[in-house]
Amino acid sequence: MALPWSFSLNLCFLFLLFFHGSLPCSSAAAASPLTALVLPVAKDAATKQYVVSLQHKTPLRSDKFVVDLGSGFLWVDCTKDYQSSTFRPVPCGAATCAAAGALGCTGACYSPPRPGCNNNTCSGSPGNTITHLSTSGDLSDDTLVLRSTDGRSSGPPATVTHFVFMCGATLLLPGLAAGSRGMLGLGRTAVAAPHQLASAFGFKRKFALCLSPSAASPGVIFFGDGPYVMQPGVDVSQSMAYTKLLFNPVSTAGAYFAGERSVEYFVKVTSIAVSGKTVPVNTTLLDIHKSKGGTKISTVVPYTRLESSIYSAVEVAFVREAAARNIKRVAAVKPFGACFSTANVANTRTGWAVPEIELFFEGASAAWKIAGANSMVAAGNGVMCLGFVDGGVESRESIVIGGYQLENNLLQFDLESSKMGFSSNLLSKGTSCGNFKL
Ligand SMILES: *[C@@H]1O[C@H](CO)[C@@H](O)[C@H](O)[C@H]1NC(C)=O
Numbered sequence: 001m002a003l004p005w006s007f008s009l010n011l012c013f014l015f016l017l018f019f020h021g022s023l024p025c026s027s028a029a030a031a032s033p034l035t036a037l038v039l040p041v042a043k044d045a046a047t048k049q050y051v052v053s054l055q056h057k058t059p060l061r062s063d064k065f066v067v068d069l070g071s072g073f074l075w076v077d078c079t080k081d082y083q084s085s086t087f088r089p090v091p092c093g094a095a096t097c098a099a100a101g102a103l104g105c106t107g108a109c110y111s112p113p114r115p116g117c118n119n120n121t122c123s124g125s126p127g128n129t130i131t132h133l134s135t136s137g138d139l140s141d142d143t144l145v146l147r148s149t150d151g152r153s154s155g156p157p158a159t160v161t162h163f164v165f166m167c168g169a170t171l172l173l174p175g176l177a178a179g180s181r182g183m184l185g186l187g188r189t190a191v192a193a194p195h196q197l198a199s200a201f202g203f204k205r206k207f208a209l210c211l212s213p214s215a216a217s218p219g220v221i222f223f224g225d226g227p228y229v230m231q232p233g234v235d236v237s238q239s240m241a242y243t244k245l246l247f248n249p250v251s252t253a254g255a256y257f258a259g260e261r262s263v264e265y266f267v268k269v270t271s272i273a274v275s276g277k278t279v280p281v282n283t284t285l286l287d288i289h290k291s292k293g294g295t296k297i298s299t300v301v302p303y304t305r306l307e308s309s310i311y312s313a314v315e316v317a318f319v320r321e322a323a324a325r326n327i328k329r330v331a332a333v334k335p336f337g338a339c340f341s342t343a344n345v346a347n348t349r350t351g352w353a354v355p356e357i358e359l360f361f362e363g364a365s366a367a368w369k370i371a372g373a374n375s376m377v378a379a380g381n382g383v384m385c386l387g388f389v390d391g392g393v394e395s396r397e398s399i400v401i402g403g404y405q406l407e408n409n410l411l412q413f414d415l416e417s418s419k420m421g422f423s424s425n426l427l428s429k430g431t432s433c434g435n436f437k438l
């Protein structure tokens with residue numbers, strides 16, 4: 001039974017009163033501080049976006065938000081149906097304003113006060129990072145309730161009374177999964193959810209993302225450190241390889257202020273292999289050079305995008321290795337460039353038995369192995385396609401690792417040590433991102 005935190009504390013207090021502080025409570029309470037939160041995240045089949053339900057406002061209500069790993073804050077549509085007795089605008093000059101990039105100030109709003117219209121409120125630029133539409137909006141705060149976890153199953157709800165977010169508008173919603181009321185940013189700012197939740201509860205500034213391809217068994221986002229135990233009892237935090245997180249000195253986001261440092265997550269791929277053979281690529285592109293290039297992780301890009309020359313090299317290598325296994329190439333199905341017949345291709349625990357792609361990361365003790373489950377997309381009629389797309393020449397990032405390749409992989413973002421841990425596909429470990437006991 002899930003008891004809310006406040007309720008369990010009250011029970012404790014009663015015990016203390018009746019038993020004069022003898023045993024059960026103080027020690028029990030001290031032994032189980034809140035160390036992590038868990039948030040289910042489901043794939044929206046129509047848009048291929050990853051969607052969470054957040055409980056917020058007073059009285060509490062549940063609304064859907066599209067997850068954007070690379071955005072700096074939560075934004076919520078404040079222009080339609082925002083009713084909450086705990087809504088508060090953030091006044092100009094507050095420390096959170098700068099953290100949210102909300103450097104403007106709405107001096108006066110000449111309408112009756114409502115969410116999105118208050119005097120002396122700092123203002124920023126909420127944006128839909130899928131359609132690249134942005135507007136201006138007020139920084140605000142309200143109640144947010146998430147589920148606690150010990151890393152093994154979900155626990156009692158935990159309340160943040162003043163969760164800071166940006167007021168967006170209904171005009172930003174088109175292009176988001178049906179029913180969404182905004183976007184949840186997990187980027188590298190002090191007002192993005194990982195940092196705010198860690199500060200509110202005093203746990204580690206670490207979070208993990210485990211996306212599921214299935215809408216029926218959602219994946220999870222953990223805020224806080226591991227364990228991250230998936231049924232039947234696999235603690236994924238024990239078998240990860242790590243690489244350094246990098247900063248791109250210039251923002252690559254759709255909505256940003258000129259000169260702003262990127263709040264997205266960049267890492268360095270040092271090489272790519274197909275069937276164990278290194279793919280020849282221009283290594284300059286793998287570095288962030290003149291604010292371009294490098295490798296970014298994104299939840300709003302459905303399929304991994306490779307700069308043209310890298311894409312071609314990977315496609316050539318994959319087609320050659322597939323031919324060596326007698327996998328027949330067929331006509332391409334957009335947006336993909338290389339498609340194959342599934343005839344005579346075995347289906348294994350980790351998807352179609354196709355040449356393995358490996359990504360090597362700076363300093364990592366193991367490669368990120370991409371098997372059929374993450375490399376091949378079913379295109380119907382016995383056709384499967386290499387699920388990578390050509391990102392064009394002069395693309396801002398050379399590699400953007402997108403949602404399809406992230407599915408059933410657990411990624412941990414450690415903001416204290418600025419590193420990223422990755423598990424490779426959990427199917428090979430006998431579990432999946434949909435296997436957390438919620
Ligand atoms: C803001 O202040 C102005 C001038 O004092 C006042 O007329 C207006 O009603 C206020 N607006 C809000 C939303 O409180």
Ligand SMILES: *[C@@H]1O[C@H](CO)[C@@H](O)[C@H](O)[C@H]1NC(C)=O
Pocket residue numbers: 282283284285
């Ligand atoms: C590698 O990429 C860089 C950056 O785009 C470019 O300046 C350089 O000419 C490329 N080198 C080769 C050998 O194509």
